[in-house]
Amino acid sequence: MPPHRHAYRPTVMGARGVVTSAHPLASMAGIQMLQAGGNAVDAAVAVGSTLNVVEPFMSSAGGIGLMLISRGRTGERHVLDFIGRAPRASDPAACTDDELAGGPKSCATPGNLGGWLAALDRFGSMDRARVLAPAISLAEDGVPLTFKNVEFIDKARATLARSQEAQRLYLGNGGPRVGGIATYKELASMLRQVAEGGAEAFYRGPIARAIARAVREAGGWLTEADLAGFAPEWREPVAITYRGWQVLSVPPPFSAFQMLETLNILEGYDLERHPRLVRDLADHAADAPQRAGVRHEHPRGDRGAARACVSRSIGRRGVAHSGRDARGPRRTRPRRQPYRRLVVDRRRWTGNRARPGIRGPDGGRRSTPRRVRPGDLGPVRPARNPPTGLFLTGTAHRLPQLTCDK
Numbered sequence: 166m167p168p169h170r171h172a173y174r175p176t177v178m179g180a181r182g183v184v185t186s187a188h189p190l191a192s193m194a195g196i197q198m199l200q201a202g203g204n205a206v207d208a209a210v211a212v213g214s215t216l217n218v219v220e221p222f223m224s225s226a227g228g229i230g231l232m233l234i235s236r237g238r239t240g241e242r243h244v245l246d247f248i249g250r251a252p253r254a255s256d257p258a259a260c261t262d263d264e265l266a267g268g269p270k271s272c273a274t275p276g277n278l279g280g281w282l283a284a285l286d287r288f289g290s291m292d293r294a295r296v297l298a299p300a301i302s303l304a305e306d307g308v309p310l311t312f313k314n315v316e317f318i319d320k321a322r323a324t325l326a327r328s329q330e331a332q333r334l335y336l337g338n339g340g341p342r343v344g345g346i347a348t349y350k351e352l353a354s355m356l357r358q359v360a361e362g363g364a365e366a367f368y369r370g371p372i373a374r375a376i377a378r379a380v381r382e383a384g385g386w387l388t389e390a391d392l393a394g395f396a397p398e399w400r401e402p403v404a405i406t407y408r409g410w411q412v413l414s415v416p417p418p419f420s421a422f423q424m425l426e427t428l429n430i431l432e433g434y435d436l437e438r439h440p441r442l443v444r445d446l447a448d449h450a451a452d453a454p455q456r457a458g459v460r461h462e463h464p465r466g467d468r469g470a471a472r473a474c475v476s477r478s479i480g481r482r483g484v485a486h487s488g489r490d491a492r493g494p495r496r497t498r499p500r501r502q503p504y505r506r507l508v509v510d511r512r513r514w515t516g517n518r519a520r521p522g523i524r525g526p527d528g529g530r531r532s533t534p535r536r537v538r539p540g541d542l543g544p545v546r547p548a549r550n551p552p553t554g555l556f557l558t559g560t561a562h563r564l565p566q567l568t569c570d571k
Contacts, residue, residue: 184208187223190308191215194299198291206234206288207296210281214300214356217277218349219308221335222317226278226355226367227376231415233402234288242404244415247280247397249273252386267324269385274395275367275376282364283397294360301360304353307346315341328383368392407432 167173177183182205184195194215195208203211209232216224232245251273257265264270285296310318318325318341325331334349335341358366366372373392380387402413403421407428414421 182208184212186212186216188216188219188311190219190299190303197299198296201291201295203291203296204289206284207291210285210289211296211299213277213281214297215303218300218303218352220314221349222314222321224277227272227275229273229276230280231419232280232284233413233415234284235413236288242402242413244400244402245280245284245397246400246415247276247283248419249276249395250391252388252391254386254388256386268327269380269383269387272380272385272387274387274391276395276397278359278367279364279395280397282359283399287399293363297356297360301353301356304349304356307348310341310343310345310347312343314347315343330379368395405429 169175177185182199184192184199186192186195191212195212198204198207198211213224213230214226217226229248231248234243234245235241236243255270260270282293285291285293289296318335322336325335335347341347355367355372358372362370369389369392373389377387377389377392400416403416403425404411404413405425405428406412412425412428414425416422
């Protein structure tokens with residue numbers, strides 16, 4: 166038995182709130198905001214900006230993100246979307262898979278810093294300089310590298326080698342070592358400018374010009390116009406009720422709605438009185454995300470169309486009810502929904518034939534369909550003009566491009 170009931174660490178308790186992050190220095194930055202009289206948004210921005218310093222391989226001002234804000238006194242819930250769009254000049258056909266995996270052509274428009282400041286402007290209680298002070302101080306004075314810092318940097322040597330500046334920052338002076346002090350003077354200078362001038366200082370002006378020039382010289386597509394055109398978007402969260410509890414998450418086009426649909430499905434089962442709880446509950450929990458794996462896809466990434474389609478599905482609890490009716494109230498093992506249409510090698514299969522496993526390892530037709538195994542299928546291509554709306558995802562390891570509809 167763990168020493169602290171069900172955990173190996175003692176329960177963290179607080180009278181005014183709790184701050185948690187992946188690094189203790191970032192958590193401490195948030196605690197400092199609360200101790201100084203700040204609120205949760207002040208703490209969240211302090212944590213995010215400090216993670217940029219202590220964990221640059223995970224978080225940065227050049228990244229993208231989302232924020233779900235709940236106001237305890239009024240009960241208001243808000244979602245802030247600061248996912249940067251792809252540059253206007255980007256062209257997937259003009260780059261290789263390796264270039265899309267990392268490098269100047271793979272970057273989106275930076276969104277994190279704009280999102281942090283938008284949240285701070287609307288719901289924060291402190292000024293920018295106060296909230297960004299811990300990150301600026303750590304970047305100037307230096308932070309000790311942890312075992313995980315060194316592990317991540319060592320594993321990313323091939324990626325860092327694509328940029329001379331990245332090599333100078335993370336691999337200079339003989340490379341990273343545990344306990345070594347890393348300083349980021351340029352990052353501290355940038356954060357100081359943002360503290361004084363706000364988002365305008367980052368998305369327009371010298372910083373934006375320097376970012377666009379560096380990406381363009383490296384062969385990427387990001388321009389000053391992309392940076393100047395970025396604006397975070399306030400949206401409404403998606404909500405369901407699960408066994409009397411309200412559960413909220415970010416709306417499409419983000420995949421968190423699968424969690425809500427999973428809960429909708431699981432609510433159709435009496436989990437407390439399940440006859441074989443340990444094994445079958447695991448089956449239900451594993452099968453539910455697959456059954457709920459309706460995902461939006463739309464040509465040109467139309468967020469509005471995807472948002473409407475998935476929101477309607479969650480709102481009417483369609484997956485939950487259809488799954489419960491199809492299985493029956495006493496069925497204990499869930500049954501996978503059949504595919505209605507499958508596009509493989511430009512052949513279209515419908516009805517019962519629309520199942521994985523129609524091609525053998527030698528490329529020939531199989532008389533009896535079976536579950537697909539890695540390597541069974543030839544090249545898989547999406548439909549030429551796929552319908553918009555909800556799509557059932559394929560179940561196989563090698564089937565990320567399958568396009569199926571109801």
